Every structure is written in structure tokens, then in C-alpha cells.
Amino acid sequence: MTDTATKTKETKEAGETKVAKDAKEAKETKESAAARRSGDVYVTPITHTPLPRQLVDGAFWGGLAGAVALGLVDPPLGLLLGAGVIIARHRSPNGQKT
Helix, strand or coil, rough: CHHHHHHHHHHHHHHHHHHHHHHHHHHHHHHHHHHHHHHCCCECCCEEEEEEEHHHHHHHHHHHCCCCCCCCCCCCHHHHHHHHHHHHCCEECCCCCC
């Protein structure tokens, strides 16, 4: 093969690889957007890293329980905070119960 033909073939393969990569990224973006809308994923503000809802919920409740256990938050206040979070999460954005 000539040098020009080799470069043309490599350019074409690189273009096809980029198209396939772009298609994969677009699919992942659509899937992650759908997951965010469904509330199954939280996205960190700075790094835009998706985190599963179970991880975020576990960290919140664990942190609240740890703060109460260490005496950083009084138990009645911890109960009020927990109740407020539960109530807020069980309401739809338009204010109706879900």
C-alpha cells in the first residue's frame, strides 16, 4: 500500500472510532439523564459524578446518626431533622402527597 492510502485508511478508521465513541457517549448521557429525572441518581455539583441514591441516603442517615451519637446534635433535634427529610421526600414538587 502506498503511504497516502495508508494515511487515508487510518483517518477513516479513526473517524469511525470517533463516531462510535460519540454514539456511545450520547447513549450514556441519555441514560444518565433519565436516571437523574427518575430520582435514582444524585450528581455531585463540582465533578458531575453520578452517585446512586442508596449511597447518598446511607451517608446522610449515617452522618445524622453519628452526629447524634457523638452529641453534636441533640436527639430531639435529630428526630426532627429526620422527620422533616422523610416528609419532604414524600411530597411531590407541586405540593401534593405522593
